[in-house]
Amino acid sequence: GEDVEQSLFLSVREGDSSVINCTYTDSSSTYLYWYKQEPGAGLQLLTYIFSNMDMKQDQRLTVLLNKKDKHLSLRIADTQTGDSAIYFCAETSGSGGYQKVTFGTGTKLQVIP
Amino acid sequence: SAVISQKPSRDICQRGTSLTIQCQVDSQVTMMFWYRQQPGQSLTLIATANQGSEATYESGFVIDKFPISRPNLTFSTLTVSNMSPEDSSIYLCSVRQGIEQFFGPGTRLTVL
Numbered sequence: 001g002e003d004v005e006q007s008l009f010l011s012v013r014e015g016d017s018s019v020i021n022c023t024y025t026d027s028s029s030t031y032l033y034w035y036k037q038e039p040g041a042g043l044q045l046l047t048y049i050f051s052n053m054d055m056k057q058d059q060r061l062t063v064l065l066n067k068k069d070k071h072l073s074l075r076i077a078d079t080q081t082g083d084s085a086i087y088f089c090a091e092t093s094g095s096g097g098y099q100k101v102t103f104g105t106g107t108k109l110q111v112i113p
Numbered sequence: 114s115a116v117i118s119q120k121p122s123r124d125i126c127q128r129g130t131s132l133t134i135q136c137q138v139d140s141q142v143t144m145m146f147w148y149r150q151q152p153g154q155s156l157t158l159i160a161t162a163n164q165g166s167e168a169t170y171e172s173g174f175v176i177d178k179f180p181i182s183r184p185n186l187t188f189s190t191l192t193v194s195n196m197s198p199e200d201s202s203i204y205l206c207s208v209r210q211g212i213e214q215f216f217g218p219g220t221r222l223t224v225l
Contacts, residue, residue: 031212042205043156043216045114088155100171101214103156 004091004104011110018076020107022089025070029091033101034063034074037086046074046087076109084111115140115208117217125223126196133192134220136206141186144209147179150219151202159204162189196224 004024012018024032031050035043049056049063049072056063062075072089089104116139126132136145145162159179160168168181183189193200201224206217 033214035216042218045213045215048212100158102158105155 004089004102006087006089006104006107008105009108009110011112012079013112014079014081016079018074018079018083018109018111020074020076020087020089020109022072022074022104023070024072024089024091024102024104026091026093026102027067027070029093030099031092032063032065032072033090034061035088035090035103037088037106039085043088079109079111081111081113084109114213115142115210115215117206117208117215119204119206119217119220121220122218123221123223125225127225128197130196131192131194132196132222133190134204134206134222136189136191136217138187138208140210142208142210143186145183145189146207146209146214147181147189147191148205148207148216149202150205156205159191162191193222196222198224200224 006022031048033048034046036046037043047058047061049065054065060077064073086106086108088106090101092099094100118137120135147159148156149159150156158171159174160170162168162181162183164183178194180192203219203221205219208215
């Protein structure tokens with residue numbers, strides 16, 4: 001079955017780097033996502049990574065994937081107060097016409113000015 | 114990316130009533146989904162809305178409680194029937210374009 005876990009809370013100082021971790025269980029996941037949810041808002045797709053990659057960088061965001069350990073991380077460089085939000089990782093499962101996205105428990109990032 | 118709108122954005126309803134949530138997408142999409150996010154929780158998939166056929170429900174969700182319509186490739190509705198306070202949640206419409214999955218702003222439902 002699918003089960004995606006994250007630590008619940010992370011606090012960092014403005015300007016530092018943030019690292020949000022995620023573990024998943026479905027080794028057949030073809031791609032994994034990171035989403036951001038600000039208070040009272042919907043989910044914003046930040047980035048995704050294919051399962052055959054081990055790293056993806058997009059401006060201040062770096063995604064690392066360790067398939068052996070089924071571990072995914074999101075690093076935010078130079079964290080800003082606007083980065084304060086809940087971050088969800090998500091994995092895909094299933095195949096063909098039916099692919100399901102399972103979300104992690106979410107990590108609340110607090111950025112201290 | 115797809116632009117998704119939902120109506121209503123929020124509502125307060127009485128126990129035993131029903132509420133229909135609308136989802137409109139600015140482009141035609143094949144895959145359309147409904148999720149629930151209970152207070153302080155992650156997202157749970159309710160069902161996949163299939164155009165021209167019955168929705169595919171996840172374990173724990175049934176058509177009688179959450180009837181879904183999908184009349185075309187840009188529109189879907191989710192009805193929350195015979196509501197109870199346990200149905201208080203944010204309900205989110207989502208679409209998939211290629212490998213990217215996008216979400217609407219959500220409908221915040223409070224049941225008294």
